[in-house]
Amino acid sequence: xxxxxxxxxxxxxxxxxxxxxxxxxxxxxxxxxxxxxxxxxxxxxxxxxxxxxxxxxxxxxxxxxxxxxxxxxxxxxxxxxxxxxxxxxxxxxxxxxxxxxxxxxxxxxxxxxxxxxxxxxxxxxxxxxxxxxxxxxxxxxxxxxxxxxxxxxxxxxxxxxxxxxxxxxxxxxxxxxxxxxxxxxxxxxxxxxxxxxxxxxxxxxxxxxxxxxxxxxxxxxxxxxxxxxxxxxxxxxxxxxxxxxxxxxxxxxxxxxxxxxxxxxxxxxxxxxxxxxxxxxxxxxxxxxxxxxxxxxxxxxxxxxxxxxxxxxxxxxxxxxxxxxxxxx
Amino acid sequence: xxxxxxxxxxxxxxxxxxxxxxxxxxxxxxxxxxxxxxxxxxxxxxxxxxxxxxxxxxxxxxxxxxxxxxxxxxxxxxxxxxxxxxxxxxxxxxxxxxxxxxxxxxxxxxxxxxxxxxxxxxxxxxxxxxxxxxxxxxxxxxxxxxxxxxxxxxxxxxxxxxxxxxxxxxxxxxxxxxxxxxxxxxxxxxxxxxxxxxxxxxxxxxxxxxxxxxxxxxxxxxxxxxxxxxxxxxxxxxxxxxxxxxxxxxxxxxxxxxxxxxxxxxxxxxxxxxxxxxxxxxxxxxxxxxxxxxxxxxxxxxxxxxxxxxxxxxxxxxxxxxxxxxxxxxxxxxxxxxxxxxxxxxxxxxxxxxxxxxxxxxxxxxxxxxxxxxxxxxxxxxxxxxxxxxxxxxxxxxxxxxxxxxxxxxxxxxxxxxxxxxx
Numbered sequence: 212x213x214x215x216x217x218x219x220x221x222x223x224x225x226x227x228x229x230x231x232x233x234x235x236x237x238x239x240x241x242x243x244x245x246x247x248x249x250x251x252x253x254x255x256x257x258x259x260x261x262x263x264x265x266x267x268x269x270x271x272x273x274x275x276x277x278x279x280x281x282x283x284x285x286x287x288x289x290x291x292x293x294x295x296x297x298x299x300x301x302x303x304x305x306x307x308x309x310x311x312x313x314x315x316x317x318x319x320x321x322x323x324x325x326x327x328x329x330x331x332x333x334x335x336x337x338x339x340x341x342x343x344x345x346x347x348x349x350x351x352x353x354x355x356x357x358x359x360x361x362x363x364x365x366x367x368x369x370x371x372x373x374x375x376x377x378x379x380x381x382x383x384x385x386x387x388x389x390x391x392x393x394x395x396x397x398x399x400x401x402x403x404x405x406x407x408x409x410x411x412x413x414x415x416x417x418x419x420x421x422x423x424x425x426x427x428x429x430x431x432x433x434x435x436x437x438x439x440x441x442x443x444x445x446x447x448x449x450x451x452x453x454x455x456x457x458x459x460x461x462x463x464x465x466x467x468x469x470x471x472x473x474x475x476x477x478x479x480x481x482x483x484x485x486x487x488x489x490x491x492x493x494x495x496x497x498x499x500x501x502x503x504x505x506x507x508x509x510x511x512x513x514x515x516x517x518x519x520x521x522x523x524x525x526x527x528x529x530x531x532x533x534x535x536x537x538x539x540x
Numbered sequence: 541x542x543x544x545x546x547x548x549x550x551x552x553x554x555x556x557x558x559x560x561x562x563x564x565x566x567x568x569x570x571x572x573x574x575x576x577x578x579x580x581x582x583x584x585x586x587x588x589x590x591x592x593x594x595x596x597x598x599x600x601x602x603x604x605x606x607x608x609x610x611x612x613x614x615x616x617x618x619x620x621x622x623x624x625x626x627x628x629x630x631x632x633x634x635x636x637x638x639x640x641x642x643x644x645x646x647x648x649x650x651x652x653x654x655x656x657x658x659x660x661x662x663x664x665x666x667x668x669x670x671x672x673x674x675x676x677x678x679x680x681x682x683x684x685x686x687x688x689x690x691x692x693x694x695x696x697x698x699x700x701x702x703x704x705x706x707x708x709x710x711x712x713x714x715x716x717x718x719x720x721x722x723x724x725x726x727x728x729x730x731x732x733x734x735x736x737x738x739x740x741x742x743x744x745x746x747x748x749x750x751x752x753x754x755x756x757x758x759x760x761x762x763x764x765x766x767x768x769x770x771x772x773x774x775x776x777x778x779x780x781x782x783x784x785x786x787x788x789x790x791x792x793x794x795x796x797x798x799x800x801x802x803x804x805x806x807x808x809x810x811x812x813x814x815x816x817x818x819x820x821x822x823x824x825x826x827x828x829x830x831x832x833x834x835x836x837x838x839x840x841x842x843x844x845x846x847x848x849x850x851x852x853x854x855x856x857x858x859x860x861x862x863x864x865x866x867x868x869x870x871x872x873x874x875x876x877x878x879x880x881x882x883x884x885x886x887x888x889x890x891x892x893x894x895x896x897x898x899x900x901x902x903x904x905x906x907x908x909x910x911x912x913x914x915x916x917x918x919x920x921x922x923x924x925x926x927x928x929x930x931x932x933x934x935x936x937x938x939x940x941x942x943x944x945x946x947x948x949x950x951x952x953x954x955x956x957x958x959x960x961x962x963x
Contacts (some may be wrong), residue, residue, distance in 0.1 A: 232737065311854055333855035334739040335809030354857070356739030399739060427736035461725065 220537040227341040227348040228528055230357035231406035239410055241538045242527050243367050249530070250523035252291055264530050265294035268325040272298040273316075274351070275331040280359075280494055280518070281351050285328045288525035294325070312336060316344050326529055329353075347532040349525075355397050359367055361493055362403030364524040366411055369448055390442040391433075392474060393452030393501055394423045394463075400452060400493045405433050412486050418442035419452075419474065422463045424447030439474055440483040448489045449476060449499045467500060477503035489513055542566050543956070544577050545599025548585030548917060553890030554906035563590060565913040568955040572909055578598070585917050588950055590886065592893040593625025593656070593914035595905045596866065598690075598715075598759055598793060598841035601627075601658070603649060605634025610645070610934050615652035618844070618933035619959035622866040623916035623949040625656045626897070626904040627844075631663040632691035638663035640678040647683055655959040657914070658953075659902055661686040662716060664703045670694045673703050676710040683948060685900045688715035690769060693751050695721065701758050708764035713900055715767050718751035719817070728857055730803040730818040737806065740856060745773040745824070748817050749762070752776045755784040759790055767899055768792035770843050772817040774827030781836040783817065788848040791899045793841040796865060796872035799828045805939050811852045812861035815845065815938040832891070833882050838894035842869045846935030862932050867926075869939050874920050885920060913956040922948035 221241050231239065252262050270289035274282055279536050282298065289296045302313070310318075313332075319327065327346045331336050334354030342347040352358040358535070366384065373381045395401045395417045408415050409432045416434040417424060418441075429435045438443050443449055454470060464470050490502070490512035498504050506512065530536065543565040550561040550573065563570060564576035601615035610618075612629070629646065631637035637646060643884060650658035663685035666672045668691070676687055687707050693716070693859070694700040716767045721727075724743060727733050731742025752768055758793050759766040768780060771794045780792050801819050805813035813819060831837040835939050845862025852859050873892065877883045897905030904914060927945045928936040952960040 311850070313853065331855065333857040335856045339809055339855070354739050402737070402739060425731075425736055425742075427733045430733050431737065 220539055222537055223531040223535045226532065227337070228359050228532065229323045229338050229341055231349050231359045231403045231410070232357065234410070236410045239363070239366065239407060242294065242363055242524065243370060245527035245531060246367055246520070246523045249291070249526035250520065252526070253519070253522055261291050261293055263293045265289065265292035265325070265533060268294040268533060269323060270294045270296050270326040270328065270529065271319055272296065273301065273319065273327055273329045274300045278330055278351070278354070279313060281330065282382055284518070285351060285525055288522050288529060288531070291522065292526055294529075307430060312340065313343060316340055316346070320344060320346055325533055328347045337460065340422070346438065349528060349532070352399050355399050355402070357403045358399040359403050360521070360525050360528060361400050362407035363492060363528070364517055364521040365404055365450070365493070366407045366519050367524050368491065368513055369489065371516070373521065382410060384408060385502045387413040387447045388416065388444040388445055389413050389448040389450055390416045390418055391450045391452065392418045392442060392524050393454055394437065394458065395419045395428060395452070396423045396425055397455070397458070398452050404450065405431050409433065416442050416446070420464050420470070439480060443480070443484040443488070446484060446488060448491060449484060451476060453493065453495065453497060454501050456497070464483055471500060475501060475503060476506055478505055481506065487511070491517060494518065541581070542571065542579035543583065545583045545585050545590055545915065545917065546577070548588045548590035548908065549890070550590045551664060551886055552907040554592075554894040558886050563907070563915065565953070565956045568912055570907060570911060570913045572911050583917070583951065585950070586919050587921065588919045589652040589889070590709065590915060590917050591889045592907050593630045593764070593906050593916050593952060593954060594623045594628045594870065594892045595896045595902065596624050596842050596844070596869070597628040597839065597896045598795075599627045599629055599844040599899055600846065600862070601630065602846060603628045603631060604645065608848050608934070611653070612649045612658060614932065615844070615846070616654035616656045616933045617657065617960075618864070618931060619656050620952045620954070621932045621949065622868070623865060623870050623918055623952050624917070625914035625952060625954040626902055627656065628659045628661050628685060628900060630688065630690045631661055632668060636663050636668045637661070637931060638666050638668065638674050640675065640682045641693070643679055645682050650732045652759065657904065658955045659685045659900070661688050661690070663687065664689050664707065664714060665694060665699065668692060670696060670699055673706055676707055676712055677940070680710045680712055684712065684766070685902060686713045686715050688769070688820060690715060690717040693717050693719045693721065697754060697758065700755070700761060704719070704762045704766065705759055706762040707877070708762065713765050713767050715769050716755045717769050718748050718755055720747050720750040723747045728807050728932045729814065730820050732803065732821055734803045734807055737829050738805075738809070742816050745775055745820065747771055749775040749779060752779045754809060756780070756788055756790060759783070760786065760788045763789070769842070770795050770798070770817055771831070771835060771837060772798045772824065774824045775818050777827045777831040777836055781831070784836065791838040791930035792836070793839050793896070794828050794832065794837050795837045795841055795843045796876075797863065799825055799832065800872055800876050801939060802887045804963055809856045810939065811854065811856055812863060812937045814856065814859050814861055815843070815863050816861035829877070829882050834875065838891070838899060840869065840873060840891045841896065842866055846933055847937050848934075849936055852937050863937050863939060864931065864935050867933065868938060868945070869933050870949060871924070871926070871947045872940070872943030873944045878920070879946065915953040916949060917950045918947055920947050923947050
């Protein structure tokens with residue numbers, strides 16, 4: 212273990228944030244290390260919850276999929292950085308008939324945007340935009356591909372918790388075990404978390420019905436199991452994914468009732484877990500489906516802290532992409 | 541007026557000819573093939589291979605209905621630039637080629653606008669809907685050379701069985717687009733590690749292999765002649781190999797992208813690497829090459845599937861399947877099959893001329909005195925860079941842009957006329 216000198220600095224170089232697969236451990240840590248100062252801004256008891264980091268800049272939130280949590284989080288992040296914000300809720304079905312994705316962005320960019328936050332149901336949409344357009348593109352979730360800011364805020368939340376409980380401001384994710392449970396196949400959150408957490412030194416086990424857990428995930432560096440007990444035994448974090456109720460009737464699992472029987476986290480199934488295991492969820496939760504109400508309201512969960520941290524992490528990402536500051540090691 | 545092609549290496553697989561010879565052309569026909577011939581005009585083919593005009597039994601020329609992608613005129617010019625003088629056009633146009641009148645339309649447009657020979661394949665079912673078979677005897681009578689619902693498989697095994705029996709009675713080969721579409725919802729690329737990483741809906745190899753296997757069993761049961769289109773997976777190659785060993789009347793084709801690319805080409809969400817069947821994995825590329833080498837795969841086809849730049853310049857999920865292939869096929873055969881020693885030059889020419897012609901009994905793919913002078917002249921050593929902007933096709937959707945290839949077409953003659961000459 213080497214001790215960094217105060218002179219050592221890292222420089223952010225990327226124009227866009229498309230996925231955590233692309234980022235190095237160093238880059239992931241730069242983002243996590245930049246976030247606390249912005250968390251402090253949001254937590255100001257008195258005074259203005261704002262910094263002039265992006266004053267006069269335009270951030271466009273361009274959402275092709277309905278979203279409340281992520282959209283408001285980005286919007287608030289931009290506002291707390293003093294940027295102007297514009298939200299565009301687009302409809303995929305009409306966009307398929309009319310203007311192409313690139314043409315729409317050319318039109319948005321004609322208004323001199325700095326950052327475009329995009330959510331799209333088609334995997335790869337942010338990436339093809341980033342390659343052609345000059346705006347900073349932030350992927351707010353593309354199909355089943357990635358949701359990088361979710362992965363970042365999750366890693367940040369775990370790290371924050373570890374540092375607090377161990378009373379060690381330098382503690383990281385090395386050696387931690389994270390169990391991600393639910394519909395892995397369709398989850399961009401699972402993918403971003405696998406990339407992010409494993410690069411930061413944690414190990415990840417993915418758990419869900421075989422129909423929603425393609426075997427190829429084991430080649431991404433995660434363990435794969437359909438046995439809930441096996442997944443959560445020894446885990447430091449249990450990360451639950453929202454089970455999409457509309458997947459019923461597509462022959463992926465027989466019923467919510469049976470899903471609950473096999474995969475719900477409740478006080479009973481938690482007996483197999485560590486006593487101090489952390490419960491996380493990207494929201495919105497389905498009470499009494501993927502987790503029971505007693506767990507959802509219980510002392511082990513940090514679900515609302517994830518939401519709080521989400522704003523700070525997104526502020527950090529926007530700051531890094533636009534201002535490319537030097538970040539001390 | 542006579543023309544003599546001198547100093548070339550003549551390769552005519554049908555007559556097992558491979559030697560320096562001259563070819564004398566009188567009018568539309570080959571007058572003589574021999575040594576030291578002379579004529580009014582001379583084409584110096586020094587350093588070049590002179591072979592039968594190439595034959596591609598799987599192209600989409602999109603006319604009628606999708607003329608912004610390609611027309612019979614533009615497709616034929618692209619074919620000529622690639623060395624082809626005979627192509628079999630697929631019937632998935634709008635409206636589809638599913639009755640005698642539509643076949644006659646294609647034949648008329650070919651007569652009026654094409655610079656090479658167009659052999660139409662007709663639909664196997666009305667409207668390509670997979671329910672009722674087409675009037676195959678009439679289709680055959682007006683010039684259809686095969687039947688297929690290419691672009692889609694025939695989902696019902698009952699309908700497929702009857703189509704095979706009836707087509708065989710009419711002397712038409714059934715071209716099988718083998719895909720069990722019911723296996724997945726959606727489907728944008730090969731199912732595997734890359735689709736998992738990219739979050740794109742995967743199309744498992746089993747989707748193709750189940751359908752190839754079904755076709756083999758129905759061909760065996762009905763004793764019909766079938767041809768499997770665009771074989772892409774190791775499993776399909778193996779199924780066809782076993783079927784041939786059992787004596788089933790089956791032939792098959794593959795396309796250049798299946799021996800040159802894997803689904804790694806999709807990782808940038810490049811829609812010009814999106815086609816159906818999709819690009820597979822290393823083991824499949826290896827099996828395709830083995831199948832080409834051992835003769836399990838009978839011929840090379842391109843599955844030339846033009847789409848406009850606008851149609852392809854979209855989110856990966858929304859892009860149509862297909863890539864153009866006529867203007868890169870020969871180069872990919874020479875560079876990736878002949879030069880690495882998988883095929884001899886003679887065998888490569890055979891898989892692009894007499895072999896596909898034989899499958900559909902086309903009067904093409906060979907050099908014979910007294911027969912039409914359909915000839916390709918190419919320099920197997922000449923290197924060039926694939927430049928989509930130079931394509932004569934109306935479309936540009938190729939994953940091979942910028943690739944260095946050897947095997948450059950110098951000239952193509954159809955019925956004794958130059959239909960393409962390299963600049």
